[in-house]
Amino acid sequence: MGSHAAPHHRRRGLLLSAGLMLVAALLWLPRADAAPASADACHTTSASLPRGDCGPFWQVLAEDFNGDRVPLGSFSDCDHNVDTSGAYCEGLTGKFRDNWWAYPTGWRDTANSRGRDVVGVYHPEDTVSVGPAADGDGRMFIRMWRPSDGGPVHAAAVVPRAVMQMTYGKYSARIKVTKLAPGYKSAWLHYGGGCEMDHPEGEWTGSLTAFHHPCGGGEQGSFPGSDDWTQWHTVSTEWTPGKVRFFVDGRETGSDTRGVPDGPLSWVMQNESALEGPGAAPGSSAQLDITWVAAYAYGWG
Numbered sequence: 001m002g003s004h005a006a007p008h009h010r011r012r013g014l015l016l017s018a019g020l021m022l023v024a025a026l027l028w029l030p031r032a033d034a035a036p037a038s039a040d041a042c043h044t045t046s047a048s049l050p051r052g053d054c055g056p057f058w059q060v061l062a063e064d065f066n067g068d069r070v071p072l073g074s075f076s077d078c079d080h081n082v083d084t085s086g087a088y089c090e091g092l093t094g095k096f097r098d099n100w101w102a103y104p105t106g107w108r109d110t111a112n113s114r115g116r117d118v119v120g121v122y123h124p125e126d127t128v129s130v131g132p133a134a135d136g137d138g139r140m141f142i143r144m145w146r147p148s149d150g151g152p153v154h155a156a157a158v159v160p161r162a163v164m165q166m167t168y169g170k171y172s173a174r175i176k177v178t179k180l181a182p183g184y185k186s187a188w189l190h191y192g193g194g195c196e197m198d199h200p201e202g203e204w205t206g207s208l209t210a211f212h213h214p215c216g217g218g219e220q221g222s223f224p225g226s227d228d229w230t231q232w233h234t235v236s237t238e239w240t241p242g243k244v245r246f247f248v249d250g251r252e253t254g255s256d257t258r259g260v261p262d263g264p265l266s267w268v269m270q271n272e273s274a275l276e277g278p279g280a281a282p283g284s285s286a287q288l289d290i291t292w293v294a295a296y297a298y299g300w301g
Contacts, residue, residue, distance in 0.1 A: 039247070039250040039251070039252075040170070040172075040236045040238055040245070040247040040250055040252070041054050041055035041056070041057055041170065041238060042054035042055070042057065042170065042172070042236075042294075042296075043250060044172050044234050044236050044247070044250060044294075045234060045249055045250035046234075047174065047232065047234075047291075048292075049062055049063075049064040049174075049292035049294060050062070050172070050294050051294075053296070054296075056240070056298055056299050057169070057170045057238075057296035057297070057298060058296055058297045058298075058299070059294065059295070059296050060162045060163060060295055060296060060297050061099065061160055061162040061163065061293065061294060061295040061296075062292075062293075062294050063099065063160075063292060063293045063294075064138060064291065064292040065130050065138035065139050065140055065290075065291070065292070066137070066138035067138060068096070068130050068131070068138055069130060069131045069132075070092070070096050070128075070129055070130035070131070071129055071131070072125070072126055072127075072128075072129045073091065073125050073126070074089075074091045074092055074093075074096070074125075074128075074129070075089050075091060075092065075100075075102045075124035075125055075127075075128040075129075075158075076089060076090065076091030076105070076124070076125040077089060077090035077091050078090075078091075078101060078102045078103070078104040078105070078124060079104035079105075082104060083266070084164070084165065085161065085164040085165045087101040087159070087161065087164065088101055088161070089101060089102060089124070091125070096130070098161065099160060099161055099162060100158060100159070100160060100161060101158070101159045101161050101164070102122070102124035102128060102156065102157060102158045102159065103122040103124065103156075103157040103159075103268075103270075104122065104124075105121075105122060105123050105124065105125060106121060106122070107121070107122040108120070108121055108122075109121065109122060109153070109155045109157075109270075109272035109273055110187070110272055110275060111153075111272065111273045111274070111275055114275055116273065116274075116275065116279060117279050118146070118152075118153060118183060118273055118274075118279025118280055119152050119153070119273055120144075120152050120153035120154070120155035120272045120273035121152045121153070121154065121155065122154075122155050122156065122157055122272075123154040123155065123156070124156055124157075124158070126154055127142060127143055127144055127145070127154050127155065127156035128140070128141070128142060128156050128158060129141050129143075133289065137291055138291070139289045139290060139291050140158070140289070140290040140293075141287060141288075141289055141290075142156050142158070142271050142287065142288040142289075142290070143179075143285060143286075143287040144156060144184050144271060144272075144273075144280075144285065144286055144287075145284065145285035145286075146183070146280040146281065146282055146283065146284050146285070147282065147283070148282050148283035149282065150282040152273075153183070153184070153272070153273040153280050155271060155272040155273060156271050156272075157268055157269065157270040157271065157272070158269045159266055159267065159268050159269065160267055160269075160293060160295055162295060163266070163267050163295045163297070164266040164267075165264040165265070165266055166264055166265070166266075166297060167261075167262065167263055167264045167265070167298075168239050168240055168241065168297070168298035168299070169239055169267075169295060169296050169297050169298050170236065170237070170238050170239070170295070170296040170298070171236065171237045171239075171267050171295050171296075172234060172235065172236040172237075172293070172294045172295070173188075173234070173235055173269070173290055173292065173293045173294070174232060174233070174234045174235075174290070174291045174292050175200075175232070175233060175235060175288060175289065175290050175291075176229070176230065176231060176232045176233070176288070176289050176291075177204045177229040177230050177286065177287065177288050177289075178230075178287050178288070178289045179285065179286050179287040180204055180205065180229075180230055180286060181204075181280065181281070181284045181285065181286040182203075182205055182274070182277060182278045182279075182280065182281070182284075183203075183273060183274045183277070183278055183279045183280025183281065183284065183286075184203070184204050184271070184272075184273065184274060184280060184286040185201070185202060185203040185204055185271070185272060185273070185274045185275065186200060186201060186202065186204070186229075186269075186270065186271045186272075186288065187201040187202075187270050187271075187272065188200060188201070188235075188267070188268065188269045188270060189201070189267075189268055189270060190237075190239065190261065190265040190266065190267055190268070191213075191265065191268070192261075192263075192265050192266075193215065193261070193263060194215050194216055194217070195213065195214070195215035195259065195260075195261040195265070196211070196212070196213035197211075197212050197213075197237060197239065197244050197261070198210060198211040198212075198213075199211070199235060199237045199246045200233075200235045200248070202229070203274045203275075203276055203277055204229045204230075204286060204288070205229075205277065206229070207224065207225055207226055207227055207228060207229070208225050208227045208228075208229065208233065208235065208248055208253075209222070209223065209224045209225060210222075210223040210225075210237075210246035210253060210254045211223070212244055212254075212256040212258075212260075214256070214258045214259025214260075215259040215260070215261055215262075216259050217259075218258060218259060221254065221256040221258070222254075223246055223253050223254025225248055225253045227248050227249075229288075232291075233248055233249055234247075234248070234249050234250070235247070235248055236248075236250075239260070239261070239298070240298055241260075241262065242257055242260050243255060243256070243257050243260060244256055244260050267295065269290075271288060
């Protein structure tokens with residue numbers, strides 16, 4: 001995985017007439033919310049959950065977790081119709097059973113195939129919950145941890161059922177690592193059939209990065225950023241015919257047109273043990289908060 005400095009924003013240095021300066025301001029200068037002209041189709045920069053359709057995208061999921069309580073233990077017995085749009089967790093009820101699935105207890109995380117000293121096993125029943133934060137804001141909490149006896153990390157991968165096995169779309173969430181420790185990471189992705197799009201990805205002690213692995217092979221597209229996991233960020237992936245684009249806070253951080261998937265894939269909000277740097281220490285834990293999730297189909301409207 002490569003890295004590079006954050007892109008520099010171009011400044012216009014020409015002296016323009018008053019009329020041209022107004023036009024230039026409208027066309028080139030960042031908006032007040034700091035999103036440049038390349039902002040995503042829904043201009044997703046606000047801290048608030050976006051609602052409604054935008055551009056070619058038809059909203060199919062809008063979840064802010066407000067007023068909801070899903071205690072630890074509810075994301076259990078998730079090995080029903082796995083990896084299909086019919087997957088569900090028996091322990092969930094109501095709209096959360098309808099809208100969410102998670103990798104079942106016992107599935108191994110990516111570190112198991114990478115020769116890491118510390119690996120993880122998915123345990124949604126003791127890592128995923130929903131409820132109010134201290135300020136009352138409704139959130140999904142992803143709290144990963146490693147037992148004090150040095151066993152595998154308890155990892156979590158949650159999947160919005162509304163966009164399982166869907167071709168194209170827009171996928172957004174507002175996230176923050178609220179408790180930091182070495183050895184934990186995220187890799188939210190769409191993958192299958194030799195194709196993979198990852199955003200955001202990275203160890204939580206580093207920065208948000210995006211990757212695109214073209215269908216059929218070829219050099220991966222790597223789009224490092226400078227944004228810190230411990231600050232609130234809105235992350236978005238736009239997947240359309242022949243192109244994938246990645247955004248942080250409405251700012252495009254990368255795009256690719258090589259070998260873009262053209263068949264149905266699921267959005268996996270995967271959180272697991274680190275693939276780089278030190279492994280999680282025995283008895284440690286780290287937490288990611290999600291304050292809203294929005295997802296859109298492409299071209300349905």
